[in-house]
Amino acid sequence: MPELPEVETVRRGLEKKLNNFIIKKVEVCRDSTVAFPKKKEEFIKGLRNSLIHRWDRRGKYLIAQLKEIQNENPRFPLENYQNNGFLVIHLRMTGYFKFINISTPPCKHTRIRFFGKNNNELRYIDVRSFGQMWWIKQGLSPNRIIKGLGSLGPEPFSKDFDTKYLKKVISKRTKSIKAILLDQTIVAGIGNIYADESLYSAGISPFREAQTIKKNELIKLKESIVTILKKSIGSGGTTFSDFRDLEGENGNFGLQTNVYRRTGKECRKCGNLIVRQKITGRSTHWCPKCQK
Numbered sequence: 001m002p003e004l005p006e007v008e009t010v011r012r013g014l015e016k017k018l019n020n021f022i023i024k025k026v027e028v029c030r031d032s033t034v035a036f037p038k039k040k041e042e043f044i045k046g047l048r049n050s051l052i053h054r055w056d057r058r059g060k061y062l063i064a065q066l067k068e069i070q071n072e073n074p075r076f077p078l079e080n081y082q083n084n085g086f087l088v089i090h091l092r093m094t095g096y097f098k099f100i101n102i103s104t105p106p107c108k109h110t111r112i113r114f115f116g117k118n119n120n121e122l123r124y125i126d127v128r129s130f131g132q133m134w135w136i137k138q139g140l141s142p143n144r145i146i147k148g149l150g151s152l153g154p155e156p157f158s159k160d161f162d163t164k165y166l167k168k169v170i171s172k173r174t175k176s177i178k179a180i181l182l183d184q185t186i187v188a189g190i191g192n193i194y195a196d197e198s199l200y201s202a203g204i205s206p207f208r209e210a211q212t213i214k215k216n217e218l219i220k221l222k223e224s225i226v227t228i229l230k231k232s233i234g235s236g237g238t239t240f241s242d243f244r245d246l247e248g249e250n251g252n253f254g255l256q257t258n259v260y261r262r263t264g265k266e267c268r269k270c271g272n273l274i275v276r277q278k279i280t281g282r283s284t285h286w287c288p289k290c291q292k
């Protein structure tokens with residue numbers, strides 16, 4: 001599943017490619033991809049003549065801010081146009097966007113097509129079809145309609161995510177620290193890859209009961225999370241998730257991992273073999289010698 005760095009990479013790509021993209025027509029190829037409004041006709045009609053003004057990200061959600069365009073040639077400044085709510089996207093396991101300049105027939109996994117002027121198209125493709133989209137019309141609150149969005153914990157790069165906060169959320173928690181990091185209501189955007197990599201970097205066993213982690217370890221953990229996420233954004237995500245950028249590339253330039261999917265390989269610090277074990281149903285990769 002794409003995690004924060006991959007979703008942020010997609011966001012930056014969309015921002016670059018879709019500068020002032022006006023949705024002229026929407027085609028829904030699979031109804032279940034539209035999570036809201038309930039009627040897909042409302043989704044299609046509501047998005048027509050929307051200019052994508054801005055792309056934001058919150059956790060693993062992509063959020064497009066829309067403006068309503070009345071005529072063909074938008075007069076600037078854009079601020080004069082009425083807001084038309086938000087288009088929110090969660091890619092889940094295998095969702096990705098492709099920006100197409102010259103019309104090509106869609107593949108069978110195409111779920112939603114957004115057509116612009118001059119036949120260009122933003123195509124949403126999703127093999128396993130867990131991804132979802134919402135059109136939240138002006139006046140409604142995305143946080144209220146999308147439960148997962150409204151309940152998100154702080155962004156790892158925000159000032160709210162500090163050692164004091166971490167100390168508070170782990171206190172009296174008997175869950176493993178790995179499970180805590182995966183909990184989106186505690187911190188937004190971290191999934192399996194970055195939880196394993198951050199814990200390795202901080203030298204903390206993923207099996208540790210959260211409440212037993214000391215302050216100096218929390219400082220290290222927080223720093224590891226921020227450093228690894230930033231590094232990964234800089235390199236366009238990891239090679240391991242099924243995520244693709246707007247050109248449909250699966251990024252072979254991605255971040256090199258230390259433990260994730262390195263089961264049986266030598267630890268880069270101590271030479272011991274990396275182990276894989278399950279924690280609450282999730283595969284966890286770690287070095288039992290370096291992580292205590």
Ligand SMILES: [Zn+2]
Pocket residue numbers: 267268269270271272287288289290291
């Ligand atoms: Zn090691």
